[in-house]
Amino acid sequence: MMSEKPVLLGSNKIEQSFKLVKVEGPSVQRTLYFKIGKADVLPGQFYMLSHNGGQKPFSISHYDGDLIGFTIMDRGKCSKGMVDAKAGDWFGLTGPLGNTFTTTNHKSYLLIGGGVGTAPLFFLASHLQGTGARVDILFGARNSSYLDYSNTLIGIENYTIIQCGEDDSCAVQGLVTDSIEDRLKKHTYNTCCICGPEPMVLAAIAKVRDSIPSIEISMERYMKCGIGLCGSCVIDQIAARVCEDGPVFTLEELEQSKEFGNYHRNSEGIIEKF
Ligand SMILES: Cc1cc2nc3c(=O)[nH]c(=O)nc-3n(C[C@H](O)[C@H](O)[C@H](O)COP(=O)(O)OP(=O)(O)OC[C@H]3O[C@@H](n4cnc5c(N)ncnc54)[C@H](O)[C@@H]3O)c2cc1C
Numbered sequence: 442m443m444s445e446k447p448v449l450l451g452s453n454k455i456e457q458s459f460k461l462v463k464v465e466g467p468s469v470q471r472t473l474y475f476k477i478g479k480a481d482v483l484p485g486q487f488y489m490l491s492h493n494g495g496q497k498p499f500s501i502s503h504y505d506g507d508l509i510g511f512t513i514m515d516r517g518k519c520s521k522g523m524v525d526a527k528a529g530d531w532f533g534l535t536g537p538l539g540n541t542f543t544t545t546n547h548k549s550y551l552l553i554g555g556g557v558g559t560a561p562l563f564f565l566a567s568h569l570q571g572t573g574a575r576v577d578i579l580f581g582a583r584n585s586s587y588l589d590y591s592n593t594l595i596g597i598e599n600y601t602i603i604q605c606g607e608d609d610s611c612a613v614q615g616l617v618t619d620s621i622e623d624r625l626k627k628h629t630y631n632t633c634c635i636c637g638p639e640p641m642v643l644a645a646i647a648k649v650r651d652s653i654p655s656i657e658i659s660m661e662r663y664m665k666c667g668i669g670l671c672g673s674c675v676i677d678q679i680a681a682r683v684c685e686d687g688p689v690f691t692l693e694e695l696e697q698s699k700e701f702g703n704y705h706r707n708s709e710g711i712i713e714k715f
């Protein structure tokens with residue numbers, strides 16, 4: 442007789458409840474902090490956050506060995522509810538999930554982030570502090586209110602941060618990708634890490650691919666379960682689940698997919714072109 446074994450999920454795949462302890466930032470985008478204590482969390486990983494019946498993935502943007510932070514932009518119903526939450530509110534956290542950026546064997550990084558794609562790169566930059574690596578950071582957003590949280594990276598030894606905005610509230614006015622050539626003229630890099638809207642990611646890749654040998658991209662896809670079970674985040678051709686096999690992929694991996702840079706699936710699984 443066949444015995445049915447229960448599916449055992451690792452403890453990182455079981456939701457735990459935490460009180461929101463601190464909220465920072467303007468109403469359009471806030472960083473939410475939870476006291477999780479000691480945990481093995483690395484740059485690139487994310488958590489599924491649930492609040493008031495909604496659940497969505499969010500990259501880790503901060504971790505100091507005790508408090509973990511998620512930088513959340515008000516984009517829709519679920520994220521708005523989270524951005525409006527107050528200290529003391531309860532959230533469900535499942536994670537850390539997914540893989541990580543490469544943080545070893547590299548001496549010089551160019552980080553390119555757009556919108557909330559800056560969040561995982563902010564954590565990567567914070568994590569690399571003190572390793573001796575050169576870290577140049579290009580962050581782009583609508584205006585400075587979305588990037589103010591990254592001001593703590595200003596003035597770190599071996600670091601340069603260039604904040605680009607659509608208006609004149611940032612140090613540089615223009616697209617984040619417009620600042621890439623200037624960086625490449627001044628420095629050589631071993632690794633480029635990119636996260637943001639896919640058209641921006643493609644534009645960045647076109648500029649760096651001949652100069653930087655290792656390119657890693659953190660991908661965003663619609664996620665339902667976040668733990669590899671539902672298939673909603675699968676990338677065509679390479680059959681990779683972004684939640685389980687990503688969210689960080691090499692350029693070589695993504696270029697085997699016709700989906701990358703062309704389309705994604707919405708919450709109903711319907712293809713939408715970029
Ligand atoms: C690995 C990963 C990490 C993420 N990290 C962050 C983060 O650090 N900060 C942050 O603010 N957000 C992050 N997101 C996005 C976040 O999970 C939600 O998708 C976003 O907050 C919108 O959810 P919503 O329910 O508020 O909006 P919805 O009502 O679901 O959607 C609002 C609008 O956004 C579009 N949209 C929603 N989800 C996606 C998606 N995944 N890809 C493309 N378009 C989408 C919808 O089509 C709609 O137009 C991440 C997503 C992934 C997959």
Ligand code: FES
Pocket residue numbers: 663664665666667668669670671672673674675682683684685
């Ligand atoms: S979100 Fe369910 S498999 Fe990735």
